[in-house]
Amino acid sequence: xxxxxxxxxxxxxxxxxxxxxxxxxxxxxxxxxxxxxxxxxxxxxxxxxxxxxxxxxxxxxxxxxxxxxxxxxxxxxxxxxxxxxxxxxxxxxxxxxxxxxxxxxxxxxxxxxxxxxxxxxxxxxxxxxxxxxxxxxxxxxxxxxxxxxxxxxxxxxxxxxxxxxxxxxxxxxxxxxxxxxxxxxxxxxxxxxxxxxxxxxxxxxxxxxxxxxxxxxxxxxxxxxxxxxxxxxxxxxxxxxxxxxxxxxxx
Amino acid sequence: xxxxxxxxxxxxxxxxxxxxxxxxxxxxxxxxxxxxxxxxxxxxxxxxxxxxxxxxxxxxxxxxxxxxxxxxxxxxxxxxxxxxxxxxxxxxxxxxxxxxxxxxxxxxxxxxxxxxxxxxxxxxxxxxxxxxxxxxxxxxxxxxxxxxxxxxxxxxxxxxxxxxxxxxxxxxxxxxxxxxxxxxxxxxxxxxxxxxxxxxxxxxxxxxxxxxxxxxxxxxxxxxxxxxxxxxxxxxxxxxxxxxxxxxxxxxxxxxxxxxxxxxxxxxxxxxxxxxxxxxxxxxxxxxxxxxxxxxxxxxxxxxxxxxxxxxxxxxxxxxxxxxxxx
Ligand SMILES: Nc1ncnc2c1ncn2[C@@H]1O[C@H](COP(=O)(O)OP(=O)(O)O)[C@@H](O)[C@H]1O
Ligand SMILES: [Mg+2]
Numbered sequence: 001x002x003x004x005x006x007x008x009x010x011x012x013x014x015x016x017x018x019x020x021x022x023x024x025x026x027x028x029x030x031x032x033x034x035x036x037x038x039x040x041x042x043x044x045x046x047x048x049x050x051x052x053x054x055x056x057x058x059x060x061x062x063x064x065x066x067x068x069x070x071x072x073x074x075x076x077x078x079x080x081x082x083x084x085x086x087x088x089x090x091x092x093x094x095x096x097x098x099x100x101x102x103x104x105x106x107x108x109x110x111x112x113x114x115x116x117x118x119x120x121x122x123x124x125x126x127x128x129x130x131x132x133x134x135x136x137x138x139x140x141x142x143x144x145x146x147x148x149x150x151x152x153x154x155x156x157x158x159x160x161x162x163x164x165x166x167x168x169x170x171x172x173x174x175x176x177x178x179x180x181x182x183x184x185x186x187x188x189x190x191x192x193x194x195x196x197x198x199x200x201x202x203x204x205x206x207x208x209x210x211x212x213x214x215x216x217x218x219x220x221x222x223x224x225x226x227x228x229x230x231x232x233x234x235x236x237x238x239x240x241x242x243x244x245x246x247x248x249x250x251x
Numbered sequence: 252x253x254x255x256x257x258x259x260x261x262x263x264x265x266x267x268x269x270x271x272x273x274x275x276x277x278x279x280x281x282x283x284x285x286x287x288x289x290x291x292x293x294x295x296x297x298x299x300x301x302x303x304x305x306x307x308x309x310x311x312x313x314x315x316x317x318x319x320x321x322x323x324x325x326x327x328x329x330x331x332x333x334x335x336x337x338x339x340x341x342x343x344x345x346x347x348x349x350x351x352x353x354x355x356x357x358x359x360x361x362x363x364x365x366x367x368x369x370x371x372x373x374x375x376x377x378x379x380x381x382x383x384x385x386x387x388x389x390x391x392x393x394x395x396x397x398x399x400x401x402x403x404x405x406x407x408x409x410x411x412x413x414x415x416x417x418x419x420x421x422x423x424x425x426x427x428x429x430x431x432x433x434x435x436x437x438x439x440x441x442x443x444x445x446x447x448x449x450x451x452x453x454x455x456x457x458x459x460x461x462x463x464x465x466x467x468x469x470x471x472x473x474x475x476x477x478x479x480x481x482x483x484x485x486x487x488x489x490x491x492x493x494x495x496x497x498x499x500x501x502x503x504x505x506x507x508x509x510x511x512x513x514x515x516x517x518x519x520x521x522x523x524x525x526x527x528x529x530x531x532x533x534x535x536x537x538x539x540x541x542x543x544x545x546x547x548x549x550x551x552x553x554x555x556x557x558x559x560x561x562x563x564x565x566x567x568x569x570x571x572x573x574x575x576x577x578x
Contacts, residue, residue: 002361052447054443054446054447073403073451074446074447074453075446075449075450075451075452076449078446078447078448078449080448083447083448083449084447085447086363086443086444086447089443090441090443090444090447091439091440091441092436092437092441092444093440093441094436094440095436095440099433099436101435102433103434103437103448104448106430106433106434112430112431112434112450113430113431113455113458114429114430114431114457115425115426115429115431115432115462116425116426116429117429117430117431118428118429119428119429119430119432120424121429121430122430122433150434161448164448165449225305
């Protein structure tokens, strides 16, 4: 088996003695879509925070593309090609859709610390930004302020922004949560499209979406891995069925 | 609509340039002082309005600019341009230190840290042997600029101050409208998202702190040359509070709004001077009125009113459902 693009070994995080994530090991293979599911409070978002280094693990190691990133800062992890989204849509509210995506396109050299240059320096990125917005269905919203977009479109904008970084690995935290059914279909199609040539790890409550998109599924319960496998394996597992029913049936 | 604002700006510029010709109408020293506060407020707003950082210690930078410029001109007999440069750089260096220490926190904690550090700076100038303590550092020589321009000439001084402040304001404007400024806005709007896009946010904050403090130092340096005095007032926390007030009054979501706020506070302070302690009360009332009537500040409100029409039309188009897929 080839080396996984993202690997966590015995990852744990405790908040003042509370084990939010306990001894979790994950192997994310390159080019796959991997789902992280589990009841609310199972530790999925905390896992994402650890993998993207927004939180420092209490113990365990993380490797990205063969490189130990356990002690890296989150911005550095992002520059290495792992970009995360947030559970609550994260857009730059008072900026336009174009400006939002533009921020993902600014290069490090010559385009970011230069306070003496004009923003005209960034015009070269504009065509690409428009392309990304069109691709997620925001063709008519280039100049709309992110704050004025309806929720579903905000998520689409967030996705376009993430894609602007051209990430090798994307962590998507509940990309369809709080959406109307037709928007869920739209986002699902989008994710499948943009996942080509990339690796995606997503937290998703909608099992329909999971079965449609994901190659592999890890089920978390109380901070620990309950089961891992493809959809059929996981769906048939009695502990999963039990925990989902026992856990209030939240899927 | 934008033309209306532009017209006002051009008229204001013409009026400012004409000030030394009519000293009997408006006192040039007052105008110069106001110009310094305008730069101070706009520089401060690089942090508050454009990055979302509330510093409550900006007097330290203004005051250091004044004291160091005074020290260089008076005790080291350096020419004006070097004294001003030294004051500006001291402000910037101090800003880098403040920034590096303060940005580990955010919000009110960050404000408290900057306040604490600026109090240390205050006590330094209170105790240091060269500052004249409560009397201030007096009789700072104005000298000549580049060995050419004699700053003892009031008209020359005025235009030099005008050009310097204009230059400082240009730097503020350029910064806001630069690739760097775009990243600052991202940090202000959603810091974790900016990090997740790969921006080393801490470094950006230190740089903008340094820039803001350097320009504040420049404002202080010019003030010392104008008044030939550097006084504890300039490093006092009251001044740190005043600049917050000016910025909020003028509008923190604009580039030059804080300058309008500075003008308003400066004018109120000056023309209400005969009423003594009532000045504070009046400014307080004006401030409350502004906050209640237009939260985005005077200039912010103005821009809003001038722009409202086209946006309302656009929104009507935007308010449709989401899915317009590319099928
Ligand atoms: N910063 C934190 N401090 C303390 N407890 C936290 C923190 N973040 C998450 N938790 C706790 O860890 C558990 C897992 O949370 P989370 O990872 O958000 O769950 P999920 O995303 O699976 O719903 C929850 O019980 C939550 O209260
Ligand atoms: Mg979560």
